[in-house]
Amino acid sequence: MSNLSLILPDGNTLEIEQGQPYAEAVRQISEGLLRNALAVTIDGVHHPLDEAATVGGNMHIITKNSDEGLETLRHSTAHLLAWAVQDLFPGVKFAFGPSIEGGFYYDFDREEPFSQEELAKIEKRMLELAKNKEGIKRETVSHDEAREMFKDQPYKLAQIEDLKGEELSIYRMGEFTDFCEGPHIPDTKDLKAFKLTSVSAAHWVKDPNAPMLQRIYGTAFFKKKDLTAHLEMLEEAKKRDHRKLGRELDLFGITEDAGPGLSLWYPRGDLLREQVINYWKEVHRKRGYKTVTTPHISQADLWVTSGHMEFYKDDMYIFNQDDK
Numbered sequence: 001m002s003n004l005s006l007i008l009p010d011g012n013t014l015e016i017e018q019g020q021p022y023a024e025a026v027r028q029i030s031e032g033l034l035r036n037a038l039a040v041t042i043d044g045v046h047h048p049l050d051e052a053a054t055v056g057g058n059m060h061i062i063t064k065n066s067d068e069g070l071e072t073l074r075h076s077t078a079h080l081l082a083w084a085v086q087d088l089f090p091g092v093k094f095a096f097g098p099s100i101e102g103g104f105y106y107d108f109d110r111e112e113p114f115s116q117e118e119l120a121k122i123e124k125r126m127l128e129l130a131k132n133k134e135g136i137k138r139e140t141v142s143h144d145e146a147r148e149m150f151k152d153q154p155y156k157l158a159q160i161e162d163l164k165g166e167e168l169s170i171y172r173m174g175e176f177t178d179f180c181e182g183p184h185i186p187d188t189k190d191l192k193a194f195k196l197t198s199v200s201a202a203h204w205v206k207d208p209n210a211p212m213l214q215r216i217y218g219t220a221f222f223k224k225k226d227l228t229a230h231l232e233m234l235e236e237a238k239k240r241d242h243r244k245l246g247r248e249l250d251l252f253g254i255t256e257d258a259g260p261g262l263s264l265w266y267p268r269g270d271l272l273r274e275q276v277i278n279y280w281k282e283v284h285r286k287r288g289y290k291t292v293t294t295p296h297i298s299q300a301d302l303w304v305t306s307g308h309m310e311f312y313k314d315d316m317y318i319f320n321q322d323d324k
């Protein structure tokens, strides 16, 4: 067997035999690191720790105690969600299931939205399925093989068509197989502190003419106490929601005459707004800043120079000066 070289971020190189699991390379660094490791990335391609090594290159280790590790856990929970949905609602079509800030979601093609009772049922099934400590395994397939495997899944087929490259990666978790680049956690044993939080309707790849999909949102943590703290924080945030407080304290309102999202400040709200602005200015001046006031609208060229146009173009109102 020939040896494979794995280059670490600090420039040091490790050697493992071809066919040994990538975990072996992590173990060479330390047993503690291996306990904390979730997956490895070799030259930008994610691999499970127990995968028999076939390639060497620049190695990055994804660990539990990092943002990337938490995202990996949450995305893996999205796979578990899809597995439970496949199990409970055969025939549902699958779109995407990424991790997002604060959690994850998965989009399903199904006529009716998922009810709260169904969410509870799915969550229960997820816990049952995860208990068996199913490995999350990666395989590579050709475009033809992928098309055959996902022939009943139109959204996966569309995704396959968009991808170049000879090899496509699929991940198996129990009876659920997803077309995915990873990374994932090694097995389902760490999938126990999660919660399905809400549902909404979403368009396929944000195309307003595309069919509506049913999105299930959730969140996940490595530890139950972190999940509990997060859910408590969400409850506390709800009490402080500006839409709730604005109404209850008579601070501001939104009318159709002015337009959606455009707030009209009432006397109490305007007083509060003024104080916040004064405080903000005072703090800045104390620290040596000077303030200026600029127009709310300007020639587009100015926003090109400032860089706003490049980043916020989709959220800016752009109109021709001569337009009525």
Ligand SMILES: [Zn+2]
Pocket (backbone or CB within 6 Å): 075, 079, 171, 178, 180, 181, 182, 183, 184
């Ligand atoms: Zn995945």
